[in-house]
Amino acid sequence: MANAAEHLQAKLVGHFRVQRRKYIKENEFTSKESIARMESRANKGSALLWKTYPLTQEFALTDEEIRFSVAYATGQPLPHMPERCGCASRAPLTIEHTVNCAEKLTRHNMLQSRLVSFARLHGVTTRQNPRLNYQDAKEKLEPDVIFYPGIHEPVQTDITVVNSCAPSILKRSRLAHLYATNERRAKKRLKYLHNATARGELFRPLIFETHGKISEEVDVTLDMLASRTPMDQGLAKTDMKLDLAVTLARGNALAARTTIAHTKWTRPTSWFVRHNKSRGISVQ
């Protein structure tokens, strides 16, 4: 009896959720960005961060990181956030822009370093191509990390983070939550697949969305590492996913902090430059 009641209740809750989402999406006042955010976060990867139970110090997020993660999940601006970004494009400083503007390479390298540590723990050899700056990363044709699992061909990977709610993505597709990862995957395959195949290696783009969704290639790669786990050492796949979710949240919070700090630095400078220019003094 209890089972039947629970079953009915779960069904009602499920139905309520579906209706609620439909209602929000059909409301003419809901922005494209809000809809994309809602769709982008409806997956297990995005939910992971809220399930992390800090067993060790490394898993514990700081207050600032938590504050940012909540603001980012709900699309709310942080208090005292300036209206415009300090970057060259002077873009409106929305919460989505804060994860797009600065420290992209740092966030990328943070994720890469976690993946390489997992491999080391599982006795999988890796070779890395360090990225020194963002431009360099864009032009290079070598993959980020090559994993040598031993049981099958080496796996070339490219780690990439994409924001499915960025204005450029929203402009190009009405299904931003599907488009962002698919488009990035196609781009990366075009760039790396041919070379990898020619060398008899596999290629997997490891795509992370800023809202937490991970591509199936990340899943497959973690499976590959987890399958190498000897009886008493290494990490479970769920632990590795949790670790990546925390790392991504930290990378996003860092990007936001730097972006907002830049705004504050550039303001007095540009005033200073303008002020001196008007007096005929050139300031670099």
Ligand SMILES: [Zn+2]
């Ligand atoms: Zn900016």
